[in-house]
Amino acid sequence: MTSQQPATRTKAILALILLALVGAACIGAGLWQLRRAHEREGLLAAIEAGRQAPARVLDAQHRDGPDWHPASARGHWLNPFTVLLDNRNLKGQPGLWVATPLELQDSPGTAVLVLRGWVARPMPSTHLPDLSAAAGPVQVQGTLLHRVPRLFDLGSLGGQPDTALPKPFPAADGQPPSVQNLPLDALAAATGLDLLPVVLQQAPTHDADLIQDWPGPSTDASQNYNYALQWFSFAAIALIAAGFTAWRTLRRPSPSSHA
Known part of the structure; x- marks a missing residue:
């Protein structure tokens, strides 16, 4: 039994390191989601201020x-x-x-x-309408x-x-x-x-039958806050597991005490 305890302690230390790394990574991901949420809130404020500006x-x-x-x-x-x-x-x-x-x-x-x-x-057998402006x-x-x-361009990955x-x-x-x-x-x-x-x-107008319906950037910060909460929850689970592992390791008798 005594010869197995150093190996058990080594495994516990490795588990502690792994759980700490997982917790740190989850905290980093949660903080990144919070930054994205703040960026989207700032973008929404800028859009609303711009629309009301002269x-x-x-x-x-x-x-x-x-x-x-x-x-x-x-x-x-x-x-x-x-x-x-x-x-x-x-x-x-x-x-x-x-x-x-x-x-x-x-x-x-x-x-x-x-x-x-x-x-x-246009469909393959048809052509674009006349797009000439007035x-x-x-x-x-x-x-x-x-x-x-x-838009994301796959060619940019190859330099083209x-x-x-x-x-x-x-x-x-x-x-x-x-x-x-x-x-x-x-x-x-x-x-x-x-x-x-x-x-x-x-802005919407009559121009060669074109449609002026422009998609805006994503400004919904609630999704980022939800993701941040999930990442922080994962971090808490990992850190609690690390604490429990450390507690069990400290409670385990050392080889010298058995000797």
């Missing part, structure tokens, strides 16, 4: 503004530079976003990228964002993200290219335009 006017002198604030711009559509953003579903239906630069009326060569709306993906000066109303909302625009651009056939994500600097380099550092997400 509208901004974008022009050559006023090129920027906070996210989620209403804004407007006046100019001409640059239809040849229209880009389709792929894999943008709406209520479970596959489709595309249509993005077209709007050249500012007071500054030729300067433009703001406008997310004009959503169109359903000619002539227009006033566009919308919401400011500092980038086109991104799906953001490439055709060369030359616009293409000779006049068809708008389709990409999954559209960085503003890539569009500026392909078009030669001086793009504003913001994107205008167009």
Whole structure:
């Protein structure tokens, strides 16, 4: 019996270390969920504050503004530079976003990228409808964002993200290219335009039968709080088990006492 006790004590120490590591990992996961909850609460507050803020006017002198604030711009559509953003579903239906630069009326060569709306993906035997925006000066109303909302791109893992625009651009056939994500600097380099550092997400309007129903970011913090509670519960179980193991180990007689 005595020869087995060192091995038993060693196993108990290893179990203590393992339980402590599990408890620490669960506490870390719970704290991360709390940070995510706070981030979502901050995002929700920023969205609500932006919606209540006065509208901004974008022009050559006023090129920027906070996210989620209403804004407007006046100019001409640059239809040849229209880009389709792929894999943008709406209520479970596959489709595309249509993005077209709007050249500012007071500054030729300067433009703001406008997310004009959503169109359903055509069936293999059909074609997209005419997506050309109206000619002539227009006033566009919308919401400011500092980038086109991104989707996860598997190509980015291999160093080849799906953001490439055709060369030359616009293409000779006049068809708008389709990409999954559209960085503003890539569009500026392909078009030669001086793009504003913001994107205008167009408000509901009549524009080539496009649908302006934009999905917002997730702002539900309650789910993160629930996950945090679960992780802290797992941590408590692991630490209680570690305490019980330590108590049993300390109560066990040492080999010297048997001797």
